[in-house]
Amino acid sequence: MKITVIGTGYLGATHAACMAELGHEVLGLDVDPDKIARLSAGSTPFYEPGLDELLVKHVVGHEGSTGRLRFTTSWEEVADFGDLHFVCVNTPQRHGEYACDMSYVESAIDSLAPLLDRPALVVGKSTVPVGSAARLAERLAVRSPAGEAVELAWNPEFLREGFAVKDTLRPDRLVVGVREEGGPAEQRLREVYAPLLDAGVPFLVADYPTAELVKTAANSFLATKISFINAMAEVCEAAGADVVRLSKALSYDDRIGGRFLNAGLGFGGGCLPKDIRAFMARAGELGADQALTFLREVDSINMRRRSRMVELARQQCGDGFLGRRIAVLGAAFKPDSDDVRDSPALNVAGQIQLQGGQVTVYDPKAMDNARKLFPALGFADSAVEAARGAHVVLHLTEWREFKEMDPAVLSEVVAERRILDGRNALDPELWRGAGWTYRALGRPS
Template sequence: MARVGKRRITVTGTGYLGATHAACMAELGFEVLGMDVDAEKIGVLASGRSPFFEPGLNEVLARNVASGRLRFTTDPAELAAFGGEGAVHFLCVNTPQSAGSDAADLRYLNLAVEALAPHLTESCVVVGKSTVPVGTAAAVADRLRELAPAAVETAWNPEFLREGHAVADTLHPDRLVVGVESAEAEQALRDVYASLLEDGVPFLTMDLATSELVKTAANSFLATKISFINAMAEVCEAADADVVLLAQALRLDPRIGTRFLEPGLGFGGACLPKDIRGFAARSRELGVGQALAFLHEVDGINLRRRARAVTLARELCGGSLEGRRVAVWGAAFKPDSDDVRDSPSLAVADALAGEGALVTVYDPEARDNAAKYLPHLGFADSAREAARDAQVVVHATEWPEFREIDPVEAAGWVAQPHLVDCRNTLDLAAWRGAGWTVAALGRPAAAR
């Protein structure tokens, strides 16, 4: 493949990953064309706005749409015409969990390849960024060779974005992982990320299969670490010990590290739950299911924390939630996001309602998404409104504004000052001092 000057970039799929990647590639100075079959979403992006909440993304989108470096389309044929020779075409489509199975659903990825490949009449590189089961990249490469008129190289460049930090994670990543089959594909990605490499970002080159495993292995390790501290919370509750103090001690061990030892309601979102399930499913297909059998328990620990939060709320209500008014502070799966996919907070709210509670939810950013997902719940415009006449308040997502609430003032909002802290980020001594009866995951009775 001939070298070109400034390579043009296209991005297929403009969800969370694709919209962020397209905007950030334009921010690095490339001409970028994003494509999606969702015309409404494309219209929003073309106006320089994000269809979802992500700190800093609107500013990057607006700046680069206004400059002309970033455009959007619904036509896959336009991608190939725009890119020309030497283009780098990124595939950023969603790979959700299959209905009725733990395996990944690759239909959107396959559709994207089928739509793009016939239009690739000039040599280029197609780069997958979606999280996929190991072996998918090789299958994509085979399909591109079958369908594309020109010589097309395939590479895989997994993403490691954290919702709430996606722009920074794209423009200042901790590492770049690329799976390639040729020197041409590697050079194309070195060209794309040249400015990041100049800043010293590690660039790890490997085969396609290993690059796919890096992403799923990283997410599985992270999920395991989160579930480990929550397993310790279960033990602490049984032993009347304090998981918060335990976590503080563990963080001082350099072999363990300081991050992701926050005991609480566990992980959720669009990545970790479906990725660990998909990884385990793929291991079974490869005949090594026993190697990842522990991920089933990692998943189980995570889900048990949700059930335990409901139990604590029920206990504070005297053993029954029927007819009780419950305020749930938080619906997003994490702060700085409006994503409610597999949200532990929203799962708890739904479970409370399932036991007959009258649930009102407040979230600074995720209210609309939560209301679409669970319209039978009540929704409020503020923490105070949600807590009005409540008999128990459940702190479910650790938004900073909840830590700033004055517990003395909040006691005047509710019918009964009962609090369940699912995230262990509130000052429980201050809440107890204001007259609240407090329960918290993994804390001893004295600390509750």
């Protein structure tokens, strides 16, 4: 099939490459010529394992490529290319508010609709407030020359950064919201995803609002689970208990499970924080705000973990940061990503620097993005260089490189052997055995 993908950011670039991998002819569009040039050259402006390899495999012009994928800045070319258009643009948090900024989605619809003069299917994948699809379907019909012959479906994405290619090619489920169950839109999406359906991936068909709610409900549940174990970490610290052992005991309960039950510095990134806030805002607009008031505490617990890490670091520095060097290992909000949006690690680093600490940051992939966001911080080219002369080392993003560090190597360069494990991912006995003072969130000292 011929497919277009509108928006080639994290979601769009991944979706375009993976649709080519499934055998479709794909045309990706973005308004940023530099981004289009880079994607056409076979590389992404962000780090996602396996994605560059897929681009080289399929982008037109590369030796041995299938030629099934190319990119453009032309809306007219997109409209002429095919009749199935995926909208994959960003939906950030509105400035100064909790609500979702729908301007990019609306702009995409408004740019595409006037060019659709024949029957077509537009498929939204962006995370939007419930009720958006019905409004956008009407907007499409009004602004398109083909009127109601242009149909809208909503097909939310469930990508995890660091696993986006796998999550697209081997998803745990596909959800589509359509105007008419069993109608043409559903049948066309079944054709698009036929290789996945043949492999047994569940295909769930729903109305617009249910499909929209699946993504926000899933993210809210995940955020709640993470904040729950971090709330238990607060109790453990007060009671002298060990949250890691508590979590392990809870994980054996089939009703609870152990995934995402790891206490630490909390969640960040471009999805969970803004999605739960937008969900709260939308519930208020619908008159159901009391149903989601618990998410305010979920958000609050998450932010308190950052303040607690700063407090622990201050204690390790003798109750003050002035004249103290602090090494921060990690800048990305999670490993296997260079995404620093709402990064807990950089938030902690920034707070410490504002309080007088001399902070040096190292991350395997996110250094360029971190420098752009926090230019006043110090940066190093390795964990060893970041730790040189440090009075305390903070482990804040659980990259494998950090988990496999030899404490003896860092011992040779630090001013004091003190480490704070913000992710409960290091081996306490290994570090203590090497003469380090080891502290972690939710664990006894």
